[in-house]
Amino acid sequence: MNPVSVLLVDDHLVVRSGLKALLGTQPDITVVAEAASGEEALTAAQQHPADVVMMDLAMGQGMDGIEAIKRLRQASKQQAVLVFTTYDSDADIVRAVDAGAMGYVLKDAAPEEIFAAVRGAAQGKSVMSAPVASKLFQQLRNPDEVLTPREAELLSLLIQGLSNRELGKRLFISEATVKTHLAHIYAKLGVETRAAAIAVAIRREGMR
């Protein structure tokens, strides 16, 4: 069987080189290209088509990982996107899966787990780290508390400290709609004010 080709996307050189070193120990896995940003990832994906794209979600400036995943999926359904990130916030997981990610592996995972995830993703299997899976599982049990993709998106901006007006502009929706989403988010997080929502989101949801 042909080796699995991998495109690495992470804004940190050390992470890329560490990952390359790790994956390099596996005969059936080859790193064919690297990218340090979402923008680079898109061009790299065209020039060096890979079976699996390993992508960090948080990337300095510019396009974030979620957006990059969406674009990649639009451009080609052939490559499986594997999220490789530090945090496992509920909202990020939802958004990443929604954007079309095949798997979600945490950076502190054991090497074997990472290898297995890459191989699995190449075969079209969904693979995720245990903590991620358990979060998803827990969400399936209380569907009432699961944020919709749009709500998660709004929350991720909310915790930046934006006002309703600013949120509306960013998301191209009216302030009225922003309020509606916020009300739903508050209900799901079990809070009454935006301040508490931010506090909960950053702690419980692990968002930044």
Place this chain on the structure above:
Amino acid sequence: MNPVSVLLVDDHLVVRSGLKALLGTQPDITVVAEAASGEEALTAAQQHPADVVMMDLAMGQGMDGIEAIKRLRQASKQQAVLVFTTYDSDADIVRAVDAGAMGYVLKDAAPEEIFAAVRGAAQGKSVMSAPVASKLFQQLRNPDEVLTPREAELLSLLIQGLSNRELGKRLFISEATVKTHLAHIYAKLGVETRAAAIAVAIRREGMR
């Protein structure tokens, strides 16, 4: 001159291996040991005395980087501690320097910068990434932005998501006073709303 010996401390295997690969390209730098936690770092430092300890600040569970730095310094003044982390929150920088760190380098720094930092630390020089240095500088230049004890106390409750009324009750002051403190805090943090204040406090000030 003898090569510089380095002890790597980071809870992420990929980061350690990436760093090892990077540093391995330099003939005058040798990685002599690794540790995945603060506790491991202390024992590793004893068994494998190194010239420089490169340490991440955020480490999953257990002892955090700051605490590890303090302990290391207590045990031996011989090793220079070089902070190697992702974020550059004001509070973290101050705390790290206070704990005895010789330098502060961000994970997205260029390789040459990382090498220079390691060599510098080995020679007892202080080295820090430009963004870090500028933050420190800004703090020294701008004592106006330092929160008073009372303000800091209020802020620590604010980021729990409390309302003005609740803040007043907790601190045994009137809501009017709460508002006054908040106005001062906003000015010092450079924001206009409580939501933004919470966001900034948690990121920039590193509060929880």
Place this chain on the structure above:
DNA sequence: CCCGGCATCAGCCAAAAGGCGGAGAGACCG
């Protein structure tokens, strides 16, 4: 084909938060 979830918007009203100016008491310092 209908229902439910999702996303979008509107209007109304009450509560909370924020901006502004002013002010008094105690502490600390040169």
Place this chain on the structure above:
DNA sequence: CGGTCTCTCCGCCTTTTGGCTGATGCCGGG
């Protein structure tokens, strides 16, 4: 002693936020 901080408090006014009710278009499952 006079000046400066810090912490405390007021009132007044505007803006923002949140609660409630209702409505529309879309999509997907039964």
